[in-house]
Amino acid sequence: MDMTCIDKIDEYMEYELTEKRIRHTEGVVETAVALAKKLGADPDKALIAAKCHDICRKWDDERMNAFVTLNQLGDAYIDNINLSHSKAAAHVAKVAFGISDEDILNAISYHTTGRAGMSLLEKIIFIADATEPNRDYPGVEALREALEEDIDKACLLSLQGTRDYVLSQEKYLDDDTQEAIEWFEIGAPTEGYPKKKEKEEDDEFDFNNLDLTDLMMF
Ligand SMILES: [Fe+2]
Numbered sequence: 001m002d003m004t005c006i007d008k009i010d011e012y013m014e015y016e017l018t019e020k021r022i023r024h025t026e027g028v029v030e031t032a033v034a035l036a037k038k039l040g041a042d043p044d045k046a047l048i049a050a051k052c053h054d055i056c057r058k059w060d061d062e063r064m065n066a067f068v069t070l071n072q073l074g075d076a077y078i079d080n081i082n083l084s085h086s087k088a089a090a091h092v093a094k095v096a097f098g099i100s101d102e103d104i105l106n107a108i109s110y111h112t113t114g115r116a117g118m119s120l121l122e123k124i125i126f127i128a129d130a131t132e133p134n135r136d137y138p139g140v141e142a143l144r145e146a147l148e149e150d151i152d153k154a155c156l157l158s159l160q161g162t163r164d165y166v167l168s169q170e171k172y173l174d175d176d177t178q179e180a181i182e183w184f185e186i187g188a189p190t191e192g193y194p195k196k197k198e199k200e201e202d203d204e205f206d207f208n209n210l211d212l213t214d215l216m217m218f
């Protein structure tokens, strides 16, 4: 794995993120690398994806909404940094840090929503984000306990928590989250899983076509 991107990522993090967010990211790195070693994923890929996952979390609304509009991510992503920051981060990882590994880019892109058919690396980044040592919220201990036992069980529990919270707030629940829940509920089969909703071609998120030219700030 080419690790020459690490210095650039660290530099960007220093510039873009608060100390608290950097501490969170370090926690995700630590948790994700440990999980990768335990579960047989590539620890270097886990490290890179974890470092990148929140790099756009502190973009202001103007910048993020411009990104969302420019890339036609849809109205649900406007004024919704919780969803949009992962898509922006996948693109920054690709264009600014030269990361081309699709599994790393997907792990970054789906770290908030999850999705049906998640790879092992995607699951690792998703659950490391939710359970890293600095996380402190009701239910996090139950997630950590589930994770000791089975990563799929922990992912499902976390996704259900997200769904319940989002719906209780009467906010938009991303289709990917609902589909991920249904997929984990049938045992997370590696292939041949049904998709509840037939997606239009345009619905599929494609970070290869994103345009960020005017939004890069170094
Ligand atoms: Fe995030």
Ligand SMILES: [Fe+2]
Residues within 6 Å of the ligand: 024, 028, 053, 054, 129
């Ligand atoms: Fe995060």
